[in-house]
Amino acid sequence: MTALEVRNIQKNYGKTEVLKDISFSLEKGQVLAIIGSSGSGKTTLLRCLNFLETLQEGSILVNGKTIFDAASASKLTDEQIRENRLHFGLVFQSFNLFPQYNVLQNVTLAPTLLKLGTAQEIQEKAKKLIAQVGLSERIQAYPCQLSGGQQQRVAIARALALNPDILCFDEPTSALDPELTGEVLKVIKGLKSKDSTMIVVTHEMEFARHVADKVIFMADGIIEEMGTPEQVFGNPQKEKTKAFLQKSLEEF
């Protein structure tokens, strides 16, 4: 079943075209890794999917249903945009945990405000998710008392608490010290199941190669190459892809 279909989306800031005619689809349960150099539009693509930016052209379908079409986008109310956002979850590069709330409160805040269950149900689910990311012992800690890796794991639990159809990660380990990268990637890898569809923008090539079902290489706002990890990493067709991979995998 197709979880996500993106059709011909375009995004420009003034005259600068950031996304030029991007189309791809993703099956339920698949992990998509998006790679490419800085400024290639990867992050903008995720931000558009999460409606933090508005697309000028194209449409987005989730589970076969059109949730966004640029042609009628101006008619969208704030309420509809908020509903659309709930199809997606986003884990930020800089975590963006709420500093005044402890780990548990960070995870329960949105489900509570959105009234997604009784206080007890929300708490229990949150505790389960916090256990899943391995932080049960820090449940009362505040973000400033956690390491970057721990903060990012809380951010993952917070995003999962809303049951998004598609969970997006925007360079989830780029702000972390190298020794903390592994714990976060391990958690993301552990989320992989037939029910969870994920998009990971990443510079971790080994992770993309081993965890992703599908890889997109972006350059200058277009999809330069798309395929399985074996195809993209093992047998790249385009010059740009080859050059990028060679630089990324360069050994010192």
Added chain:
Amino acid sequence: MELTTFSQQLPVVIQALNVGFVQTLKLFFVTLLGALPLGLVISFGSMSRFRGLRGVVKTIVWIVRGSPLMIQLMIIYYFPGLVLQPFLEQILGYSVNIGWGGGESGRFTAAAVAFIFNYACYFSEIYRGGIQGVPIGQQEAGQVLGLSKSQIFFKITLLQMVKRIIPPMANEIITLVKDTSLARIIALQEIIWAGQAFMKGSQGISGQLWPLFFTAVYYLAFNGVLTVLFAWLEQKLDYFKV
């Protein structure tokens, strides 16, 4: 009967200064009560995406912050009764009453209006700095979690803003305590007015300067209490970092 010795004067002076200080405190608290929320409304205006509204609000803030509070007090107190009322009567042809009234309550209302408006403008700029200082990622995190704008403001931004603005707000509020003395210019019977009365002569005491000087002790003591209160509040919010 003239009270000549200090020990005779002291209880009378303290009694009068206490009454004056109650009026000072009343003006202080009423101003806070009005200006704290009004300042938030003004700060939203100054951050509005409508350029027209933003321009109007910024102009008002410029005028209010740019001119002396003493002049504002006099304009707000005298203008309606002494300028606007005769003018309206002339064009309408019958008598109207739009002044504040001559009594102490009229003076208090006029002073409260002037102070609330003046301080709200100062507060609005502090709020704006506090709100804009909260990283954009906080708002975006709220957005991707499907929260509404008001939920994001009240549940996420507000407390972070409060923590950021405590030091400048403490400054401004301590200044307000002392600024209430400007209401003396429209003869509001606050503590400076009460102290000055003993220079001209009141309750058997005349030609005495020390009661006026002594009023400073009241301000000092009250600001001491506020300083402790703000330190406590700052410490209360020390459990998280922004």
